[in-house]
Amino acid sequence: MQENFWKDKYPAGVPTEINPDQYPNILAVLRESCKKFASKPAFSNMGKTLTYAELYTLSGQFAAYLQKHSGLQPGDRIAVQMPNVLQYPIVVFGAMRAGYVVVNTNPLYTAREMEHQFNDSGAKALVCLANMAHLAQDVVPKTGVKQVIVTEVGDMLPPLKRLLVNTVVKHVKKMVPAYNIPGMVKFNDAMAKGKGLSLQEANPVSEDIAVLQYTGGTTGVAKGAMLTHRNLVSNMLQAKAMMGNNIKDGEEVLICPLPLYHIYAFTFHCMAMMISGNHNILITNPRDIPAFVKELGNYRFTGFVGLNTLFVALCNDAEFHKLDFSNFKVTLSGGMALQLATAERWEQVTGCKICEGYGMTETSPLATVNPIDNIQLGTIGIPVSSTLCKVIDDDGNELPLGERGELCVKGPQIMKGYWQRQEATDEILDAEGWLRTGDIAVIQEDGYLRIVDRKKDMILVSGFNVYPNELEDVMATLRGVLQCAAIGVPDEKSGEAIKVFLVKAPGSELSTEQVKEHMRSNLTGYKVPRYVEFREALPTTNVGKILRRELRDEELKKLAAK
Structure with missing residues (x-):
């Protein structure tokens, strides 16, 4: 019933199926694209552009260095911790070509x-x-x-500009604290050494792990989602298929403000746009809106990949309104819920509709999306090609159309499982390949889906997952804390903001600033609570488990009463 239901829901030009085995691995796509689109621009950053041919040459040099000098064995993991700079795709593709597994690491991590x-x-x-x-x-x-x-920010720039950028970042802006790592190698030295070395090209099989992408999943502890070559090849083919004839191979200019270490931007810009031979403009610091808008003015861009928070910030900037949007035809939104008012304002300013999709790290990430020619605001679209969706009740029974239940997804992009966590894998992934998302959804008669609630306690701050368990674990290490809880509260700018509740130990004089400072020193910035409330007691079950849901309900009632 599932397959038959979805078959007629796809618009003309969008295939219901892709062939996940069209390529044996990501490297086969890379080779083909870098040959086919050799002279086309692949990535640009800070005024410097790499063509597909240059990307292949440079990633090969880095791969050769790793094979000869790193001491790594095939299948070993290599952590990559960088913002959006040209070094990122060189390192990621180089690591894969050398036979290693990429571990994307947030540069803001503590x-x-x-x-x-x-x-x-x-x-x-x-x-x-x-x-x-x-x-x-x-x-x-x-x-x-x-x-x-x-590596330093400007390492891929021409010599004089490199010196200038790296000097300003280090000595003027003082953004590089002193460090001393015995045996450390500079990126440009590694590239120079790799230039004269031969490379033994890796040839992984489709089920080999390509990337360990860390996520909290449905619980607080960060787990590595094992994304195979087949998973990522499938998702790049699915993304390409769902865009139909709107995206032309080798002709598009896509703005990339979201971090490449995040699965959303990683798969879209490094994978889906690679197979299409398109041009990705890497924005290193999208928080600096004036500089971001100035950079946008340098390109007649055709596409933009972002999320609600960023759309709002840009629409509030007067200079953004003055940009040339005459070539602009595709805006993709994911990572957090798209607000209707934001979508309407974006279209008013740019003339381009926003196309919202849905996914998780565990789905590589794209699971559903609005077809570009058939956008239905307020929905997350239809399942991408070769993907099935269903909603189930608490007992695992499939529910009819129009009823609310936990969304489950099945397709070739579903992860292999969590790295070295079989129990956690079994909780979310069944023997038939259905992934439980933890999100409550409704499937409409026309096949479009709506997310109506979240089953899990995850807090979504500007598209980033924040898990109460982790916050509470850190709070509990602060002297003077007797009990604590963390929840998300609605926020116009970030979707949700973090609010924490604490019960002080007797005699403690703990302050709000002390709590925030403790969190700040142990957690990435977006995980630091916006609000801190001290209470005499927290609501608990009869066995003492703190009821976060009750705290959330109280906050929502307060908001409603305002």
């Missing part, structure tokens, strides 16, 4: 978060930006990382 991820993944090497090398200095000795390669 030392505690880095240590957990490096140890959990068993990373043997790290490529990081100099800006966070001081943290690596402290973390690396506590992990299995043996090789550290450090």
Whole structure:
């Protein structure tokens, strides 16, 4: 019934199926695209552009260096911790070509978060930006990382510009704290050494792991989703298929403000746009809206990949309104719920509709999307090609159309499982390949889906998953805390903001600022609570489990009463 239901829901020009085995691995796509689109621009950043041919040459040099000098064995994990700079695709594709598994690492991670991820993944090497090398200095000795390669923001720029950018970042803006990592290698030195070396090209099979992408999944502890070559090849083919004839091979200019280390931007820009031979404009710091808008003015862009928070910020900037939108035809939204008012304003300013999709790290990530020619605002679209969706009740029974239930997804893009966590895998993935998303959805008669609630307690801050368990674990280490809980509260700018509740131990004089400072020193910035409330007691079950749901309901009632 499932397959028959979905077959007639796809618009003309969008295939219901893709062939997930069209390519044996990501490297086959890379080879084909870099040959087919050799002279076309692949990535641009800070005024410097790499063609597909240059990307292939440079990633090969980096791969050769790793094979000869890193001491890594095929299948070893290499952590990549960088913002959107040209070095990122060179390193990622180089690592894959050398036969290693990429572990995407958030550059904003604290030392505690880095240590957990490096140890959990068993990373043997790290490529990081100099800006966070001081943290690596402290973390690396506590992990299995043996090789550290450090790059600076301007390393891929022409010599004079490189010197200027790196000097300003280090000495004027003082964004590079001092560090000393024994045996550390500079990125440009590694590239120079790799230039004269031969490369033994890896040839992974489709079920080999390509990327360990860390996520909290449905619980608080960060777990590595094992995304195979077949998973990612499938998702790039699915993304291409769902865009129909709107995206022309080798002709599009796509703006990439979202971080490539996040699965959404990673799959779209490094994978789906690679197979199409299109041009990705990497924005290193999208938070600097004036500089971002100035950069946008340099390109007659045709596409933009973002999320609600970013759309709002840009529409509130007067200079953004003055840009040339005459070639603009595709805006994709994901990572957090798209607000109707935002979508309407974006179209009013740019003349381009926003196409919302849905996915998870565990789905590589694209699971559903609005076809570009058939956008239905307020929905997450239809399942991408070769994908089935259903909603189930608490007992696992499939529910009829129009009823609310937990959304489950099945397709070739579904992860292999969580790295070294079989129990957690079994909780979310069944023997038939259905993935339980933890989100409550409704499937409409026309096949479009709507997300109506979240089953899990996850907090979504500007598209990033924040897990109450992790926040509470960190809060509990602060002296003077007797009980604590974390929830998400509605926020116009970020979708949700974090609010924490604490009960002080007797005699404690703990302050709001002390709580925030403690969280700030142990967690990435977006995980630091916006609001702190002290209480005499927190609502609990009869066995003492804190009821977060009750706290959320109280906050919603307060908002409704305003």
